Amino acid sequence: MNAVGATSAVDDFAQSQNGLSGAVCCFHCGLPVPESGNWNAKIKGLMRPMCCPGCQAVAQSIVDSGFGDYYQTRIGYSATADQQTLIPPELALYDSEENSEQFGGQKEFGEATFSIEGIRCAACVWLIERRMARLPGMRSADMNVATGRLSACWNRAVCKPSDILRTLREIGYVAYPFDAARYGEQLELARKKLFRRMFIAGLSMMQVMMYALPIYMASDGTMDADMTNLMRWAGLLLTLPAIGYAAQPFFIGAWINLKSHMLGMDVPVALGISAAFIGSVLATFKGQGDVYFDSITMFIFLLLCSRYLELGARRKAASALDNLQHALPASALRMAGYPAFRETELVAAGKLVSGDVILVKPGEANAADGVILEGDTAFDLSMLTGESRAQRMTIGANVPGGAVNVTQPVVLRVTQSTGESTLSVLMSLIERAGQGKPKIALWADRAAAWFVAVLLLFSVSVFIVWHFLDPSRAWPIAIAVLVVSCPCALSLATPTVLAAATNRLLRQGILVVQPHVLETLNQATHIIFDKTGTLTVGKPVLSHIEALAAIPSKQCLRVAASLAASSKHPLSEALVTAAAEDDSISGMDLFCGDIRHIAGQGLDGLMDGKRYRIGSLAFVQELAGSDFAPPNVPGFVSIYLGTENVLLARFDLADSLRADASWIVRYFQDKGKTVILLSGDHQSVTQHVADELGITTALGQNLPDQKLNYVQNLQRDGGIVAMVGDGINDAAVLSAADVSFAMGSGTALAQIHADCVLLSGQLTSLAVLNDTASKTLTVIRQNLFWATLYNLIAIPAAALGLLNPWMSGVGMSLSSVVVVLNALRLQRLPRHINYPTPTTSPKGR
Template sequence: MSDTRCFHCHEPVPAGFNFSLMFDGQQRVFCCAGCQAVADTIIASNLADYYRFRTEPANKAKALPEQLKAELSQFDAADVLTDVSRQLGDLTEIELSVSGISCAACAWLIEKQLRQLPSVHKVNVNSTTQRCHLSWDARQVPLSGILQKLADIGYQASPFVADQEEQRYKTELSRFLKRLAVSGIMTMQVMMLAVALYFGDYTGIEASHQGYLRWISMLLTLPVVLYAALPFVKSAWRGIKARQMNMDVPVSLAIYYTFFASAYATAFNTGEVYFESVCMFTFLLQLGKFFEYRARARARDATSNLLKIMPVSATLLKGQQQETVSAKRLRPGDIILVKPGETLAADGEVLLGSSSTDESMLTGEYRPIAKTVGDNVLAGTVNHDGLLQVQVTNALDNSRLGQIIQLQQRTLSQKPAVLEKTDKLARYFVERLLLIAAATFLLWYFWLDADRAFWVTLSVLVATCPCALSLAAPTAVTCALASLNRRGVLIKNSAALDLLPELSIVVFDKTGTLTEGRFSLQQCHLYTDTVSETEALNLIANLEAYSEHPISRAFSSYLAQKLPLEDVSITVGGGISARYQDKKLKVGSAAFCGLLQSDAMVNLTIDEQPIAAVNLQDALRPEVPELLATLRQQGYQLMMLTGDSSSQADALQQQLQFDQMIKGCSPEQKVAEITRLVEDGHKVMMLGDGINDSPAFHAAHVSVTLDSGSDLSKNQADVVLLQPNITLLHDLLHGSLAAKQVIKQNLRWSVGYNLLIIPLAVAGFVSPYIAVLGMSFSSLLVVSNSLRLLKK
């Protein structure tokens, strides 16, 4: 194996490979014809800046067979295109899921490539979500032509169909941004006028000028109270109708009470105006609500991203005729044709043919599963190398994949107990605050000074406005997130910071979490001394080079010399045979090789004589034993839930000694086990990396995945470890503890401030102006204390 790296994907270039191009005056080498073809297309299309400015290597390209065009043409069928796109006049609008996007340069490359097509009206690529929003004239170029154009530069794309729930969230997100923009812009404008009014009070200002500035301020504040602040009013009104006082009740009262009081002062030229406070309150609170909404939206995005692997089309068999139809329209009893490399469009039973399928995204097991007549197959799994006729048993919505999506949505909608406790505390605070404000008004109006009752009550509401209380947790969380992010820990759900210090059980998935998610050679046993181990592994590697199975990747590094093999034949679920120097070579299972005594996963025979037996393993991450030992010392219980039902799970249990281990778990069983732990009073963290872990992610209090996991798992998890080292859990737990301490300090100050300021405000010693300053100082102190987390 050569140390030379491919110019396109940075993978090692095998010895003897001769794929190269001239670029920037240098000879660039490639690991395969696919990478060379993609690079040639990019450079020839005047898009070579991609290679100059990219920050991450591209994914390894695959040589594209001629049948790719035929496969992509399935998306051009009328009913399929109708299901995955929208028609806007003469233009067709669609959202594509694009695999292989690794940095912003990829997004630039895709946009430039598609904009070269005259039919494309608009294209926008989001490198974070790996989606492409496209608007084009389908009469000039079919969808398959668009997908082929992306394939030419190394990106595999397929239609992404967002569910109605995600569409609602997108619409609401747009509204959030508009309200935030309105309140932010108006805050800046009104603050400038407020400065003029404040200085005018000290230096002298004509009454006409003062009135003019007040009226302008009121007009600029109107969009804030009539539009930007409406969500607080609606939320407060819903709470009141449900007889529950939420935090938006005093917020709404403070905003609108202050506005109407200031409007009264403007209209009758009496008292002070606080329009800038109205705008500032609204903007700051909207900002906090926006961050909270974004966290929840990411979780919802995870559910929608399950649809990335949902098949779009299927080949329906009607007698001897083949018809491309939408996968959603398949019904039980239909017979579909599944070609090599295609995703199964529904759950079903194999009627004809044999192959193997990749079920790793559903079961968590990377090993290919042999399928033959009578076997069940699952929607969302990938057919490897055989042609199958499948009778549909469950339509797409009722398939196992569809059930996983529904299960995830149910677990996502469940409300953790910690949030219920927070809601109770908020209701308690709000109820007492409103009672105090009401009592203050009555006291001053009937017994002390009716003229001051309005302004004293306003001082109580403003001084005790829950701004500091609202900022106590969010600012600490934001600083903790930034600090952890610098160390390689990305927390997507800020609520996890509150829960992490309370964890009692850590649950691990096996494949891809505790292990590296790829097979490696464990042991090679030779039956004869006529062939060395190096020669035997080289023979196996040459044969396995013809296979696309994940097992074959375990031998790629043992390809020392390319051999001229003849009559290569692949037996699905069995192995590979070929002729070399007039000898018959076989690599595969014991049955395929004619061996009765071997328990090895891979066997090699020459002319029916056993040569070697190879045991493979999915390598354990080297840092795992140390991490588990540390977690035990800190008092955590450890548990492994894995979809792998093989003996490898038992071997791992013997090595790592988990407190509990359950193998062969379905997604439902994982949810049931974690739910049982939660009901027993435990705080649970789940570490996983596959779709089969997604319902368990949301059933657990905190979910964590590695950056090397699938895009889906990274979208779903509360926490992503950005480096391939799960000992970053140490930083995560330490950072969460520091954040919890700062949050407690902030809350103590906020409560202490309110206990001090409320009596003074009620007694009339705090004017609305001083109340605003006190509220601002309290908020500033909370923010400053939170900033200390950036230094940890």
């Protein structure tokens, strides 16, 4: 079938009906075309009849969007234009059930991250967020100018993904659901296109300057009028490629802004270029007056250079996520018959489920979280934790998905599917990162939005004033005012810095999830630490069992381990591990039912018809009814086991301090911050840890609601609280703190409610983060100060006639370059802090 004249079966039927009835049907919807109608759309090289302007607009939109093949493959007519409302069929595919998973599955609210092409400044962000807010069913929409991503949440009953994509297209932005590979391709395509424009502008600039220079150097009478006119015409012709091609993004952006009733930074740029070009063209035709072809080409070239640098910063901001995206392999070697058979089959990583056994060869990445069944090797966890040294692992070790096997092949049993693996959860957290904006960024956005409107009014006023003072200078001075202003420096001052800082921190094993972390940590007055799993290693070991009744201690351990097996608390895991390592108890678990977890107190369950409790003494005594007086055992955590009217045993467990705990406490104390230890453990144990670390305020035996009340009381007294916990049992207090940090671990990532995750599991990461926060805020203030100072000096200078258009163009472009280059300095922060021994003060670093 001929490609140009190709039609679908439904079109062939329509043509046959036309021949029988004499009526002409609309090629889009199939309705009769009125005799008086004269609407057509060019599809595959042929003019097709349309029944109304609506169908004409829809058909033309489908073809212009590159979806002309739709008319060859359709099996029925489209709905009328009123029903289609300009939605290309490819966009409607995003509403199908097959694609619903990437937008939140079957939940009431859908949520996703979209990549937006064509983002230029804070005005674009303002326009997109404002338009999204007006979309029915939209709950939230946050645009990140640095990464070009829109994070949206919507009511699935009212709003569809296609509505979001269509609305963005209506205001001039191409959008698609975020995909790291496609996003990287789009950035590379944008870089190449921008480089071509920059090359053409630079070539035009050099050639125009070659013809403009003799005019500048000529003194009166040394160059006749004909030669001057020839130079001007040559400048005009050489400027056309810069105006028609290189400057196209500015004109398109300005048109989109004006069409959307929004004054973005492209508006003054486009007006300045247009005014200078029109004035120069008129002067060239008249043969008298000033021309600014050299200023125009230089301005376009320098501004494109600054945007090229900005795009490079955005690419670096996205690089960490791109690396993680490729860290999980697409396939795995599954051993379906293990252990009887050792044959492997290649399966898609997405098909792995809990319980599958896989073989991981040296040099391969683990496709899902798992436990080593066979082998002894080292894994590279740098993608997950920022730790560059490979970690030795053997049988029984938990290996997160994305870890790279370095030495020997190992056999693993999958514990979490690929979609629920540590790396997948980490990637979802990263995609959430940067959705909002800190206060300082919101201020910059508002300032940039108002800046353009004030600038345009000021330019008109300057033109009117100079028209009365010196009409010959009014036009060039007004152009200089438009060109010299730099709203883009204001809009880039904050997001570029934050993108550089968060990207660098992620490479160091620190994931900043919420936008206010760097700003708030720098202002924090109180640093509150949880104990277990935060200041301590979090893996206590059973040291001693004290039988308190006639039942032997091993039998008590058997009962306690059976009851604790349902809990992931470190103390419970210590009892289960101790029972598993005792050959006389291992494999003899009792059946435990009706288990209840009481937060901060313990566990309650039935075994052999009897109710048992394990946990704090007060909790167990409610059931056991004993008046037992607990001994004071410094440095140990004691938990108790009891049944009805009988207190059975005391288990003493010890947990070692982290090697860097003492150092980080002194670090924050030297910074003038109040350090507090807030724990649910017994007061004596909490105080013992505090004494070892030099913490003056230690509060033990605090339940989750008591921790929450304590933090809220500090906040009511004017304190700014930073909370550091393990992210498992402290969800409420982590959410309530002004800024919160969770120690990263493979099993806890999915339960994290913190604003920042210390993936490295090192407390020294807090020092890295605090130092980075201080440097980041310094750079942001420098950028805002520079952008404000530049505009306060340059705009009045241009208005007074002290700057001509080419000098203004240089100043405006260099202002943006300075802001971007200053932000990229954060990429050079040291990767690690080498902390001293715990006995040394951090001042000696």
